[in-house]
Structures are given as C-alpha cells and as structure tokens.
Amino acid sequence: MQYRRLGRAGLQVSELSLGSWVTYANQVDVNAAVEMMAAAYDAGVNFFDNAEAYAGGKSEEVMGAALKKLGWARLNYTVSTKFFWGLSDAVTVNRKNTLNRKYLMQAIDGSLQRFGLDHLDLVYCHRADPNTPIEETVHAMSDMITQGKALYWGTSEWSAADIRAAWDIADRHHLHKPVVEQPQYHLFHREKVEQEFARLYDDIGLGLTTWSPLASGLLTGKYKAGIPADSRGAMQSLSFLQDGLTDKAKNEAVAKLEPIARDLGATTAQLAIAWVAKNPRVSSVITGASSVKQLKDNLKAAEIIPKLTPDVLKRIDEITAPLAA
Numbered sequence: 001m002q003y004r005r006l007g008r009a010g011l012q013v014s015e016l017s018l019g020s021w022v023t024y025a026n027q028v029d030v031n032a033a034v035e036m037m038a039a040a041y042d043a044g045v046n047f048f049d050n051a052e053a054y055a056g057g058k059s060e061e062v063m064g065a066a067l068k069k070l071g072w073a074r075l076n077y078t079v080s081t082k083f084f085w086g087l088s089d090a091v092t093v094n095r096k097n098t099l100n101r102k103y104l105m106q107a108i109d110g111s112l113q114r115f116g117l118d119h120l121d122l123v124y125c126h127r128a129d130p131n132t133p134i135e136e137t138v139h140a141m142s143d144m145i146t147q148g149k150a151l152y153w154g155t156s157e158w159s160a161a162d163i164r165a166a167w168d169i170a171d172r173h174h175l176h177k178p179v180v181e182q183p184q185y186h187l188f189h190r191e192k193v194e195q196e197f198a199r200l201y202d203d204i205g206l207g208l209t210t211w212s213p214l215a216s217g218l219l220t221g222k223y224k225a226g227i228p229a230d231s232r233g234a235m236q237s238l239s240f241l242q243d244g245l246t247d248k249a250k251n252e253a254v255a256k257l258e259p260i261a262r263d264l265g266a267t268t269a270q271l272a273i274a275w276v277a278k279n280p281r282v283s284s285v286i287t288g289a290s291s292v293k294q295l296k297d298n299l300k301a302a303e304i305i306p307k308l309t310p311d312v313l314k315r316i317d318e319i320t321a322p323l324a325a
C-alpha cells in the first residue's frame with residue numbers, strides 16, 4: 001500500500017481506504033466491523049470514511065465501537081465524517097439539508113459523541129447548500145478546526161465554482177481552507193474529476209477522496225445476469241440504484257473488461273479500483289465491502305495499479321469511455 005498526501009495538505013492517506021455507507025449497522029455489526037477494519041489496517045489502510053447520515057448515525061456508533069475494541073494508536077488512523085442531511089426524519093428548520101452554522105456546530109458534537117472520539121481527522125460538507133451563504137459555512141467549518149474538534153475539512157459533490165469560492169473566502173479571512181473534495185469517480189463516472197475540477201488541483205492544491213469505485217458493485221460483474229438476492233441492488237431502500245446496476249450496455253462493457261483483468265491476474269473489481277487509483281489526482285479511493293472476503297479481494301487492487309500501463313489503459317478506455325458520464 002502506498003500513501004498519498006491529501007492534496008496540498010501534509011496528511012498522508014492510504015491510496016485505498018474503507019467506507020461504511022450502506023454496510024455498517026445495516027449489513028455489518030460491530031464484530032464484523034472490527035474484523036473488516038483490522039483486515040484493512042493489516043493491508044495498510046489508514047483512512048476510514050463515514051457520515052452522520054449513514055444508518056441514521058448508527059454507522060458512526062459502529063465504527064466508534066470498533067475503533068475502541070481495536071485500540072489502535074490515534075496517530076495511526078484517519079477517520080472522517082460528513083454533514084448536511086441531519087439525523088431527524090422530521091424536516092425541521094435548521095436540522096436538515098443545510099450547512100448553516102447552527103446545524104454544523106451541533107452536528108460535529110453529535111458525531112464526536114457517537115464515535116467516542118475527541119476529534120475527527122477530516123470533516124466534509126456532504127453536499128452544497130444553496131440556502132446558506134458559503135461564507136457562513138466556511139467560518140463554521142474553520143471554527144471546528146480552531147476548536148480542535150476536527151483537523152481538516154473538505155466538501156463532497158460540490159461544484160468547482162463553489163469549492164473555489166469557499167477556498168477564496170478562507171484565504172481572504174485567514175481561515176482554515178477546504179483541502180479535499182469527495183466526488184463519485186469510477187470508469188463510468190468521470191466528468192467532474194477529469195474535466196470540471198482540472199484547474200483546482202494545481203491552483204488550490206485540491207485533494208480527492210473518491211467514492212463508489214465499483215459503481216455500487218456493477219464493476220464486479222455481479223449484475224450481468226440480473227440482481228443477485230443478497231446484493232446492494234436488491235435492497236429496497238436503494239432501489240434508485242437498480243436502473244444503473246442493470247444497465248445493459250454497461251454490463252456488456254464489464255464483461256469485455258474481464259479478459260483485460262485476467263491478463264493482469266486480476267478481477268474486474270480489482271481492475272476498476274486500480275484504475276481509479278491510477279489517477280495521480282486521487283489521494284485515496286474509498287472502497288466499500290459487505291464482507292471481509294470482498295474487502296481482502298478488493299485491497300489486492302493495490303498490486304494492480306503499477307500494471308496499468310498506457311497500453312492497458314487505452315484498452316480499458318476503448319470499452320468504458322464511450323459509456324462514461
């Protein structure tokens with residue numbers, strides 16, 4: 001496992017990391033989380049991603065309990081969370097879909113309590129909030145750092161213009177700047193990372209922690225013959241993913257990737273994860289897994305990254321680029 005700086009920040013994160021969306025508290029309990037996080041850590045993973053909204057706060061509790069059991073030195077791991085959606089199902093003003101100061105300042109305290117930690121390494125604005133001035137959000141995120149509750153902050157699924165505006169405000173007021181963006185990035189979803197953000201990497205030193213490297217499992221090839229009963233695609237709460245997972249052209253493309261992967265001694269999942277990591281703008285590829293076996297298989301993608309030569313990348317592109325958004 002190699003380690004990369006989080007953009008211009010000095011923090012070094014493992015090129016492959018582990019996230020808890022869908023899985024923790026739904027498919028994965030504390031004991032399984034301990035097993036998975038230990039397997040990841042043994043493979044060199046030092047970054048674990050979470051969010052307030054995952055499983056309504058329970059995902060943070062599961063990861064926090066797992067960290068307690070694992071007892072790692074605090075310096076040896078990086079843990080993140082994200083704020084925006086809030087926890088209450090009731091749509092109450094100032095508690096949902098917002099990045100206003102009132103919400104953010106209580107959200108960090110709630111997350112710290114659920115994790116049982118005295119600080120988080122990385123906190124993200126989980127989406128942009130058009131109803132709060134960016135200046136207000138930047139001040140609140142910077143204050144979390146000044147108060148010692150977080151060490152770095154960033155954004156997720158923000159536009160390049162909003163990221164740049166946040167950075168400029170922080171620069172102008174000598175506040176802590178956003179150092180990282182968390183976008184979706186995989187073989188079928190490229191535009192933001194490769195086009196829209198292009199100027200930000202050198203101009204403001206933006207780092208990237210990217211999500212869904214397997215397009216929720218599509219790139220494993222498991223959806224070629226429909227939706228397996230025990231898969232994410234079969235989960236009622238995630239039915240919005242089904243059209244994408246069963247897309248005929250994309251599943252055919254995944255089948256065409258199989259011989260390329262085989263030539264490299266890899267699975268298509270490992271190939272797809274390695275492809276994301278091959279982009280030097282990516283600080284860390286946040287992987288997801290519902291079992292230890294999947295996780296261990298996927299982390300072997302680290303060995304495939306150097307095998308992605310220009311020729312191999314060209315073959316992969318010919319198959320996937322025409323279908324990518």
Ligand SMILES: NC(=O)c1ccc[n+]([C@@H]2O[C@H](COP(=O)([O-])OP(=O)(O)OC[C@H]3O[C@@H](n4cnc5c(N)ncnc54)[C@H](OP(=O)(O)O)[C@@H]3O)[C@@H](O)[C@H]2O)c1
Nearest residue numbers: 019020021049211212213214215216217231232287288290
């Ligand atoms: N910032 C954001 O808005 C945002 C959004 C989404 C995700 N994320 C972060 O990114 C992380 C990763 O996203 P993701 O979970 O969507 O990643 P992904 O790698 O695209 O999908 C992971 C899922 O694919 C299936 N899978 C993984 N490896 C497999 C294998 N070898 N064989 C068969 N199936 C396999 C598993 O689901 P099943 O076994 O259940 O089918 C697993 O949970 C999340 O945990 C979260 O931390 C962030």
